[in-house]
Amino acid sequence: MLKYSLNRLFWIVFVLIAVAFITFSLMHLVPGGPWDREKELAPQVIENLNKKYGLDKPYFVQFGSYMWNVLQGDLGVSYSYQDRGVTEILLDGLPKTATLGGVAFLIAILIGVPLGMAAALKQNSIIDYIAVFFSTLFASIPGFVLGIFLVLIFSVSLHLLPTGGWGTIDHVIMPAFALAALPAAYIARVTRASMLDVLRQDYIRTARAKGLAEYVVLVRHTLRNALIPVMTVIGPELAFLITGSVVIESVFSIPGTGRLFVQGIAQRDYGLIMGTTLFYAFIIAVANYVVDVLYGVVDPRIRYD
Amino acid sequence: MLKRFLFVFFALFVILSLALSAVGCAGEKASGPQELRVNLAGEPDTIDPNKASWADQITCASLCFEGLLGFTKDLELKAVVAKEIPTTGNGGISEDGKTYTFKLRSDVTWSDGEKVTAGDFEYGMKRMLNPETAAEYASFYYDIVGAEEYNAGTGSADDVAIEAVDDTTLQIELVKVRPSFLQLMAMWPTWPTREDVIEEHGSQWTEPPNYIGNGPFVLTQWVHQDSMTFEANENYWGKKPKLEKIVLKMITDQNAELAAYKNNELDMSRVPTGSEKTIMEDATLNAQTIRYYDLTTFAFQFNVTKAPFDNKLVRQAIATGIDRVSFIDNVRRGIGKAATSWIPPGMPGYDEDLGTEYQFDATKAKDLLSQAGYANGDGLPTIKFSYTNSAGNQVIAEFLQGQMKTNLDINVTLDGMETSAFQALVNAEQHQWAWFGWGADYPDPDNWLPDIFGTGAGNNHTLYSNADFDELCDEAALELDNDERLAKYAEAHEMIVDDVPIVPMFFRERFWLVKPSVKGLVTTGLDHQCPGDLFWNLVYMESE
Numbered sequence: 001m002l003k004y005s006l007n008r009l010f011w012i013v014f015v016l017i018a019v020a021f022i023t024f025s026l027m028h029l030v031p032g033g034p035w036d037r038e039k040e041l042a043p044q045v046i047e048n049l050n051k052k053y054g055l056d057k058p059y060f061v062q063f064g065s066y067m068w069n070v071l072q073g074d075l076g077v078s079y080s081y082q083d084r085g086v087t088e089i090l091l092d093g094l095p096k097t098a099t100l101g102g103v104a105f106l107i108a109i110l111i112g113v114p115l116g117m118a119a120a121l122k123q124n125s126i127i128d129y130i131a132v133f134f135s136t137l138f139a140s141i142p143g144f145v146l147g148i149f150l151v152l153i154f155s156v157s158l159h160l161l162p163t164g165g166w167g168t169i170d171h172v173i174m175p176a177f178a179l180a181a182l183p184a185a186y187i188a189r190v191t192r193a194s195m196l197d198v199l200r201q202d203y204i205r206t207a208r209a210k211g212l213a214e215y216v217v218l219v220r221h222t223l224r225n226a227l228i229p230v231m232t233v234i235g236p237e238l239a240f241l242i243t244g245s246v247v248i249e250s251v252f253s254i255p256g257t258g259r260l261f262v263q264g265i266a267q268r269d270y271g272l273i274m275g276t277t278l279f280y281a282f283i284i285a286v287a288n289y290v291v292d293v294l295y296g297v298v299d300p301r302i303r304y305d
Numbered sequence: 306m307l308k309r310f311l312f313v314f315f316a317l318f319v320i321l322s323l324a325l326s327a328v329g330c331a332g333e334k335a336s337g338p339q340e341l342r343v344n345l346a347g348e349p350d351t352i353d354p355n356k357a358s359w360a361d362q363i364t365c366a367s368l369c370f371e372g373l374l375g376f377t378k379d380l381e382l383k384a385v386v387a388k389e390i391p392t393t394g395n396g397g398i399s400e401d402g403k404t405y406t407f408k409l410r411s412d413v414t415w416s417d418g419e420k421v422t423a424g425d426f427e428y429g430m431k432r433m434l435n436p437e438t439a440a441e442y443a444s445f446y447y448d449i450v451g452a453e454e455y456n457a458g459t460g461s462a463d464d465v466a467i468e469a470v471d472d473t474t475l476q477i478e479l480v481k482v483r484p485s486f487l488q489l490m491a492m493w494p495t496w497p498t499r500e501d502v503i504e505e506h507g508s509q510w511t512e513p514p515n516y517i518g519n520g521p522f523v524l525t526q527w528v529h530q531d532s533m534t535f536e537a538n539e540n541y542w543g544k545k546p547k548l549e550k551i552v553l554k555m556i557t558d559q560n561a562e563l564a565a566y567k568n569n570e571l572d573m574s575r576v577p578t579g580s581e582k583t584i585m586e587d588a589t590l591n592a593q594t595i596r597y598y599d600l601t602t603f604a605f606q607f608n609v610t611k612a613p614f615d616n617k618l619v620r621q622a623i624a625t626g627i628d629r630v631s632f633i634d635n636v637r638r639g640i641g642k643a644a645t646s647w648i649p650p651g652m653p654g655y656d657e658d659l660g661t662e663y664q665f666d667a668t669k670a671k672d673l674l675s676q677a678g679y680a681n682g683d684g685l686p687t688i689k690f691s692y693t694n695s696a697g698n699q700v701i702a703e704f705l706q707g708q709m710k711t712n713l714d715i716n717v718t719l720d721g722m723e724t725s726a727f728q729a730l731v732n733a734e735q736h737q738w739a740w741f742g743w744g745a746d747y748p749d750p751d752n753w754l755p756d757i758f759g760t761g762a763g764n765n766h767t768l769y770s771n772a773d774f775d776e777l778c779d780e781a782a783l784e785l786d787n788d789e790r791l792a793k794y795a796e797a798h799e800m801i802v803d804d805v806p807i808v809p810m811f812f813r814e815r816f817w818l819v820k821p822s823v824k825g826l827v828t829t830g831l832d833h834q835c836p837g838d839l840f841w842n843l844v845y846m847e848s849e
Contacts, residue, residue: 032725040732040764042444044457052439082351083508092529148560155568163565164556166531253556255530268725
């Protein structure tokens with residue numbers, strides 16, 4: 001188990017270096033650079049900017065010095081936000097995005113898992129149909145549509161909640177639900193399918209046959225096993241939620257990290273692109289790692305020896 | 306058992322939803338008495354006046370800084386920190402037109418109470434020219450002796466002829482006569498900055514409370530990516546603003562901005578592209594709209610070195626073959642003015658009657674095309690139109706494609722590109738035909754003609770080259786008599802309209818919603834990011 005965990009950790013480092021290199025290369029290959037403007041800058045001005053940001057140096061020197069800085073925890077400078085470092089920008093946005101993502105994650109689980117379970121336990125009943133209907137519905141509506149819809153109802157019509165921004169709990173409610181809708185629907189469907197599968201297993205019949213209380217059968221035998229596929233889903237889902245959603249952050253004007261990524265690409269802000277990509281890759285790699293390790297804990301059939 | 310189990314889960318779900326909705330009390334409170342809330346539409350990259358180049362950056366800096374000169378609401382020059390506008394009459398401009406002497410007011414203070422001196426202007430301008438600052442507007446000031454060399458790293462700051470003779474006298478020497486120099490001195494890159502503050506805080510000097518300026522407001526809070534709060538500067542030397550507070554939000558989505566306006570979280574809002582007609586049909590909202598020209602012209606620019614656009618008749622045929630009235634009505638939804646010339650209304654040099662011969666006339670257009678040797682579009686090479694693939698531009702491109710097909714039987718291939726890639730293509734003059742917009746940096750034709758159509762000029766992406774045009778612009782650039790100068794530019798403007806390196810399409814109008822409680826708003830064509838932001842010190846709030 002320990003050996004497995006360490007081995008996987010090594011691979012995370014390798015993956016991050018690969019991600020950094022690929023991103024760095026692609027970003028320089030894409031046509032257009034950070035100084036391409038509608039009002040073209042004077043050649044001397046561009047030269048000054050290149051010198052200031054080290055873009056006048058050979059490609060591998062740039063990559064090498066970037067990675068050296070990253071190892072020391074410095075994600076470099078932003079080419080657009082001239083007075084702020086990428087690390088500072090990311091750390092500034094992270095608590096907001098993570099809070100929102102965390103709340104959305106809880107909502108998604110608290111809605112998704114019970115809904116899926118209820119649907120499975122009462123298969124082909126009205127509860128099941130309602131659950132399937134809603135999970136299909138929310139799986140099909142894009143987050144921004146739901147977001148705008150919520151704003152129109154709760155802000156513009158009812159004046160109950162602010163349309164966007166950050167600071168109070170009021171600001172979290174709508175974006176968290178808009179963000180949670182899709183994963184909740186997804187989790188509900190996976191839970192339902194997985195529960196149905198487990199409920200048909202021989203060991204459940206055995207458990208019932210030996211006279212265990214239905215509660216014990218459900219929680220100890222069914223739920224625990226049914227949650228394995230769900231965990232596979234929610235690990236990356238959590239990573240996705242706490243790295244932020246570009247769309248939801250734009251619709252609700254949330255000063256998080258999600259918006260930075262797309263903005264960085266559009267403006268060819270090499271520093272911001274590298275920083276956000278590495279950061280995303282790190283979170284996703286860690287989330288998958290945790291899930292893999294947890295499999296062994298949850299599922300008695302899986303052992304890493 | 307199962308029922309209880311389910312019940313517990315559903316109860317939890319219901320409680321959670323109720324709890325979350327209960328904490329959601331009423332939305333934002335109505336604005337305080339003298340507080341203006343506007344959307345800046347994003348986080349400014351920097352608010353350092355010496356470095357700024359984008360509208361949102363300048364909006365912030367202009368609340369907190371003032372230069373030697375400024376613009377009136379009619380875009381005439383006015384003295385701000387300077388006592389008077391230098392002229393040859395008052396000795397501010399030397400006989401040869403190359404030395405400028407600015408006399409400063411002695412009562413101007415920084416927001417921390419210190420006096421503003423000529424030395425602060427010298428420091429600010431030299432800092433802007435310092436290659437390490439890498440200021441994007443530095444090249445505008447290359448006419449100052451030693452400026453270009455210093456900015457290129459071959460000269461030193463001491464050799465730049467910007468000198469604080471004493472605390473209230475600033476002298477600047479130019480390499481050659483530059484009639485529009487005073488306009489440049491009314492722009493943000495020349496605003497004074499504080500050496501001691503910048504030395505002490507480095508790049509953090511733009512964070513509150515380090516952001517020491519000499520303008521009517523001070524920056525008191527900056528929640529990055531969320532909002533900035535400005536409050537009236539207690540040490541302001543001029544007439545104090547009526548507003549106590551200005552909050553600039555950073556809402557990036559246009560529809561979110563409009564929703565915030567409707568929910569009374571903002572006092573102004575852009576009208577999102579595509580919603581113009583809906584707003585105009587709503588009686589209440591329509592009464593809150595403002596519109597005005599913002600010194601920006603949009604056009605289709607040819608690459609005149611590539612066939613078939615190397616043929617002037619083809620260019621003229623196309624200019625005549627586009628129905629601009631229908632364009633304004635259908636594509637721009639009634640906002641903006643059809644353009645047949647280049648310099649927009651509100652600028653000296655605008656000529657309403659110029660280019661009327663290129664008003665839409667399908668017969669004439671077909672005629673011109675057959676004169677060019679391509680009757681009914683036969684024999685034309687493939688034509689590709691490039692543009693940034695935003696939703697708005699897509700419609701424009703499709704309109705153009707339709708017009709070409711219907712009116713001239715020309716097939717146009719559309720090439721929508723991602724913004725930076727498109728800019729790189731055009732800046733390298735690799736396009737055949739492209740969408741183009743230009744906004745004024747300062748209100749003078751020399752910002753509109755030589756830099757865009759002069760042979761080899763930095764922003765000449767049509768590769769247009771006309772010796773007569775160049776000569777006229779060179780003459781105008783050295784002409785000290787303003788009427789003569791403008792007459793020369795008028796002639797040069799006519800040449801451009803006649804040679805059609807670009808097809809002017811429309812003069813942009815700003816179309817915004819402003820709450821009736823906002824009073825005293827003065828809009829100008831030079832407004833930066835938001836309506837009236839040059840004169841927000843005159844705005845006040847009045848509740849109904």
